[in-house]
Amino acid sequence: MVDPGSAGAPYLRVADALRSRIADGTWTPGDRLPSRGELGAKFGVGDNVIRRAQELLIAEGLLEGRAGSGTYVRAPVARRTLHRTPTSGAGLAGVAPSGFISTWEADSTAKEPAPAGIAARLDIEPGEPCVKTVYEFLADRQPVMLATSWESMAITGGTIVVLPEGGPLAGTGVIARMAHLGITVVRAVERPRPVQVARDHAQLLGIATGALATLIERTHYDSRGRAVETADILVPAGVWDIEYSIGLPATGA
Structure with missing residues (x-):
């Protein structure tokens, strides 16, 4: 006892x-x-x-x-590094970790009403139709990271880029897809915060309900300051280290 x-x-x-x-x-x-x-x-x-x-x-x-x-x-788990470095690479640009060898799965739903929090980040009215895309990043065929992306259909609706992972520009990322519409994406803002993993996400990731994770709220903005995409990136703390690369101005510039 x-x-x-x-x-x-x-x-x-x-x-x-x-x-x-x-x-x-x-x-x-x-x-x-x-x-x-x-x-x-x-x-x-x-x-x-x-x-x-x-x-x-x-x-x-x-x-x-x-x-x-x-x-x-559990056998000791080799920690992974999530590089938050500016990139225009293929796939979910800015989400897939630098050097990530494995794959991801994506599932998009069109005409998804924007929840209040997402609507505020996209500067649209709650309930406005969006495309919601859920990503599962896989290593050894098991999810190790999750991301949920939202785009307003007021921007992409009726175009060939309405689905991030469908059509001729599938998998090219937010920057390239928006460029096809004549929209120049100039910056992304990220807001990391600690969270405890909810039951549904915990079961998917094979970790305990309430386990610690970092939630990165990331939003892409165009040259007019308009938010064109926002995403929640869930990074389990027991698997990932997060590394930011920050460019600094040259001395004397």
Whole structure:
């Protein structure tokens, strides 16, 4: 049983015990943990306590949950670097990490009403029709990063570039697609902030609900100062380091 006199909430004491078994080699990477019922009986706590302890260790990167299979000791994960460097490369320009070898999947929905927050970023009325495109970035066939892009159909509707990943300019990115419409994209603004991952995104990414991530709110603007696209980029903190490259003026210029 967990020592009732030890400090901390029950799930934290169980988490410490599980963490110790991983640290001392009792459980090694790839090992499947006993069921919650078995662990609950061992530590003298309920299933909810075991679940919270496991979710904490999943968030720390020590365990991983596999749907329909159980909870396993996670092998050390090589961290990736998300380079936020100006780029006009192919694909979802400015989102796909520099040097990202794997692929992504995209799904677009036209005439999607703009939620209030997105409408404010695009400077349009809430409910105005947009094209919403959801991207899943894959490594070893598993999602490792998510992005959701919004574009007002007042700009792209009825054109061959209305779908970011469809038509003759599919996959060329915001800058090239807008240039086809005679729109010059001159800058992008990014606002990173820490968030806890919601259940639906956590399940897709194979991480714990509530795990830490960085949400990058990115908006592209044209030469008139008009927002032409905005996106939410969800970057799990347990997988990615974010690196910004900032150009500085030359001395004496």
